Amino acid sequence: MFSKACEYGIKATIYIATNSYEKKRVSLKEIAKEIDSPVAFTAKILQDLVRHQIINSVQGAYGGFEIEKHKIPTIKLAQIVNAIDGDKIYSGCGLGLHTCDEEHPCPVHDKFKIVRTELKDMLENTNLEELALDIKSGTSFLKI
Amino acid sequence: MFSKACEYGIKATIYIATNSYEKKRVSLKEIAKEIDSPVAFTAKILQDLVRHQIINSVQGAYGGFEIEKHKIPTIKLAQIVNAIDGDKIYSGCGLGLHTCDEEHPCPVHDKFKIVRTELKDMLENTNLEELALDIKSGTSFLKI
DNA sequence: TTTAAATAAGATAATATTATCCGAAATAAA
DNA sequence: TTTATTTCGGATAATATTATCTTATTTAAA
Numbered sequence: 001m002f003s004k005a006c007e008y009g010i011k012a013t014i015y016i017a018t019n020s021y022e023k024k025r026v027s028l029k030e031i032a033k034e035i036d037s038p039v040a041f042t043a044k045i046l047q048d049l050v051r052h053q054i055i056n057s058v059q060g061a062y063g064g065f066e067i068e069k070h071k072i073p074t075i076k077l078a079q080i081v082n083a084i085d086g087d088k089i090y091s092g093c094g095l096g097l098h099t100c101d102e103e104h105p106c107p108v109h110d111k112f113k114i115v116r117t118e119l120k121d122m123l124e125n126t127n128l129e130e131l132a133l134d135i136k137s138g139t140s141f142l143k144i
Numbered sequence: 145m146f147s148k149a150c151e152y153g154i155k156a157t158i159y160i161a162t163n164s165y166e167k168k169r170v171s172l173k174e175i176a177k178e179i180d181s182p183v184a185f186t187a188k189i190l191q192d193l194v195r196h197q198i199i200n201s202v203q204g205a206y207g208g209f210e211i212e213k214h215k216i217p218t219i220k221l222a223q224i225v226n227a228i229d230g231d232k233i234y235s236g237c238g239l240g241l242h243t244c245d246e247e248h249p250c251p252v253h254d255k256f257k258i259v260r261t262e263l264k265d266m267l268e269n270t271n272l273e274e275l276a277l278d279i280k281s282g283t284s285f286l287k288i
Numbered sequence: 289t290t291t292a293a294a295t296a297a298g299a300t301a302a303t304a305t306t307a308t309c310c311g312a313a314a315t316a317a318a
Numbered sequence: 319t320t321t322a323t324t325t326c327g328g329a330t331a332a333t334a335t336t337a338t339c340t341t342a343t344t345t346a347a348a
Contacts, residue, residue, distance in 0.1 A: 001238055002238065002239075003336090004335075004336065027293090027295090028294080029294090038337055039338090040337065041337050041338080043296080044337090047295080050296095057296090058294085058295080058344090059295045059345065060293070060295075060343085060345025060346060061292060061293040061294060061346045061347070062345080062346055062347085077252070089145065094145055094146065095146075095154060097285070097287065098288060105283075106284060106286070107154075107155075107158055107275040107278055108221070108275070109284065111266050111270055112145075112266075118258070122255050122259055126252070126255055131251040131252070135251060140253065141241070141248055141249065143241065144241065147306090148306060148307095149305080171323090172324080182308080184309075185306060185308080187325075188306095191326065191327080201325060202315085202324085203313075203315065203326075204313085204315025204325075205314090205317070205322060205323040205324060206316055206317085206323075207314080207316085207323075208325085
């Protein structure tokens with residue numbers, strides 16, 4: 001569904017958020033360990049998220065990644081996915097047609113539209129806060 | 145959502161079906177032209193579909209691909225997708241966790257389950273006949 | 289000011305996916 | 319039986335994705 005980069009990006013952002021509630025800045029190494037991802041590859045993804053202004057980075061000793069506390073409830077899952085994978089998951093034709101709309105639909109256009117709209121709504125209505133709070137409370141998990 | 149191979153496979157199967165209603169066997173070249181796909185790559189995918197007994201092939205002059213007419217309404221979209229991409233789209237964890245279930249859910253487990261179940265139901269309840277008939281009637285399209 | 293720790297950035301490598309090429313095998317028709 | 323046409327199967331190539339490595343830059347603390 002999502003690329004590996006996007007999976008890592010979502011998990012990393014959630015992990016950073018859980019720590020940002022306690023104003024704790026987390027390092028790349030710690031993130032990669034906690035979400036069980038390759039360190040250097042994760043670094044690239046985090047840089048991407050910084051450029052997209054979803055997370056903040058602080059260079060140098062005692063640096064790391066963080067998210068402004070007040071921003072956590074406003075960040076939607078859709079923004080993270082969009083920053084890394086673009087919007088191809090819920091836009092574009094399910095069968096790869098260049099033109100696919102009501103006038104010129106692919107064979108699965110209508111059926112796909114329902115599923116994809118639901119996916120899009122889900123991503124746009126899920127915010128980082130609820131995901132982070134579930135991790136903090138031990139209701140959900142970032143690895144294994 | 146689907147791999148390129150799967151997109152080509154779905155479109156090819158639909159095109160073969162539309163012709164099989166008229167007992168017309170179609171060649172690889174014709175299929176690739178009609179669904180706008182790379183010929184040699186399409187050949188590999190068709191071989192895969194033959195091995196999975198979704199389509200039939202006849203070698204030699206005047207050969208080509210066909211589907212037994214009575215089989216067309218029984219073939220589900222899910223079978224085609226499964227033959228080419230496996231079941232990873234609607235099984236497995238959305239964030240790539242090795243273990244992800246009600247006891248040990250990933251942060252998006254519940255939200256994903258809804259979307260994925262809908263996708264799975266759609267694929268399992270869509271049969272080749274309805275897709276092929278829409279192409280025959282000009283209601284939907286396989287290229288552009 | 290020096291040092292240690294950390295992210296940034298560019299180059300490179302490994303793997304998976306997509307795509308092509310070519311010879312072998314099959315088959316119907318001439 | 320020969321030929322033309324077609325799928326089959328293996329090898330190879332191109333591209334995208336995933337992953338690593340190395341060096342530069344930043345920054346707080348000693």
